Amino acid sequence: MENLNNNTSDGSGPTLEYLGELVLQGFRNLKRKCESPCTLTQDATRILPPNGVNSREFLCNRLNSTLLPLLKDQLTAMLNLLGPASMKEEPKSKFRRVLEIQPELDYNITQIHSAFLALCPESEPDSDDQTNDQHLKHLKAYRLLEFKKKFESALQRIRNVLQTAFNYVELWRYPGLRGELYKDYEGQTKDVVKCIELTIQHSKRSEMDAIEDCATRAVGAIGRQLGHLIGLINPAAPRRYPFLSRPLSHQPIINLATKATPLIKLTQLFFKKLSKHGIMNCRTLPSFTPMNSYQLERLCQSAENVSPCLEELLISLGELDTTLEDRRLDTLLPIITKSAEDTASTLSASLLSVVLYLIPLIDSLPEQNYYQSWFATWNTQINIAVRNVVQVARDLRDLQYDSEDDSD
Template identity: 30%
Template sequence: MSQIASIMAFVSPQPLHSSDRADDQHLKRFKSFRTNDLNDNVSEIRNQVSSICRSACVHLEQLDLSLVSIFMDDSYPAVYQDLIAGTLDYIDFTIKCLDKSELNAAEKHWEGWIHQINFELDRSIVSVVSSTALYHLHNEDTRFGRELVIHLTELVIPIIKLSRLFFNKLSRRGMNSKPLASSTGMNSQQIRCLSESAHAVWMTIAELLNLLDKANKAPEADPVYTWGITQEIKNLASQFEAPLLIAVLYLVPLIPERDPDHNYYRDWFATWNTQMVLATNRFLHVARSTDRIPS
């Protein structure tokens, strides 16, 4: 373990370089974003090895070696096997990460947030449906009752679907399924932006639905103004500007031009952007038709 620590100190000296460096695009696998990820993985390996050692110490302390019976129920070997197998798997995962693409490194950070976006999509659908199997799984109070709130929620559903579709297209279900080069012209700041984009999108979607829920329940004396709702939808649209540019400038060019998928992904992102602009403008047009949500 001391050898591993020495190697990591050389590759990623303390204090760690900022993972938001904008001048390391030439460092390939040694960009600060990648070395920070590697350092985190190695720290986890060290923790797992320590757990194995602690488990062994406890086992030895519990054994009275002079009185051990052949009938003694000793389950510790199974514990060791599970801990060791898990650690070996994580070591293998860490080694493979070194050869993975920067898109793969970013996706590792956003995977969990896609599930949260799916949750918000279900939440929005349940809020406007009247009679479906999905609806019957939820309390009747979850359905919106005010006409404008229902209409705005119906308009936000395509925006949430487009948000999810963007990340699915970049993920292992889409572009990341192709054998991409391990490094691009991106710097660590751009990789970080891509890796955190799904989290930012989810938070904005959740806040938007919270505002719609608040508008649906607000008393007449204290109405919700549509300004805050329009700001959230504009925030959501703006959060795709950098990831979309990164995809077009750095990720699509990784696919050789002779590969039909090169033009496919280039055209797909252009079409996606058009659909997102149209969906956002439809929402804003309706939201701006009044300054407050009528009761």
């Protein structure tokens, strides 16, 4: 849409084209706001006095009950006003209403940023905040940081919505183009509304829900990795990732992969016991745990930390099989053994939190005893599984050295 100098038409007020230019400028400004939230002043942190638990509670409630719902409404209102059917009648009034909403949206985003800046200052978090907040329930530093991350993810989507809205308004006079653009605009707006709703839900969930969600995702992800490993060992098994590597062809590598199978199965079982199939199935668990933010984050992030270790193990097995004749054992075997050891190390740290903070919350003593015994047995088994992987890897390396000596 061209920037016309003539902003009036026969004394009847701004032209439709001029109003459209103002709307476009408004979308430009909003997009810049979403791209550079860090321009906000740190003075916003003054909203929160030292040890202001009540202020944190107030800000969380304000975000969830007022600011974020208003954000959804503002984005939806602009979408509806700019729809092709809506713009057929009194398009000037629709542009004027959008021009009213845009600064309101700008101010709302500023308020949201200020609230999150007060809840989660951008300076490095104090270690005391992470290790001495076990009593703060949903206001623990880890939970607040996760809340902020969810909003920042939504903000990137909002930026894309604003860009699509800009493109649509710029071409709305062209029927052949605006139809598809509006579909994109509508679809993106609906997606971002869902994302904001999930952000609100995410902040309100209990710690048990947070742990259970992480565990459930881990069970699925590790299950896919286990399927990949089985496909490497058994050519007749269904191939989960046929594009990654062919089935293993060298028996020593197949033996090593076979020894890695219990490790991955035990890793999956660990998280399964933290899901609705295990501890989270107990009926009377409280909503929050005695864990501080550091401990809670370590437990919730353990699934994400374990997955790359297992992935590296699987990829290295495939590479080792295809390059066995090139004598790359000294390079790849240490990667495989380290991946196995790192997996067990990560889970051992999480196991401590489970035993110290989760199991004691179960009000049934027989169930407590069951889970204490189960995790003790699991700990023994995973250590054996790691030792088996390491031992077979060493045997394979020794076999290589023996064959080299014989060839000499």
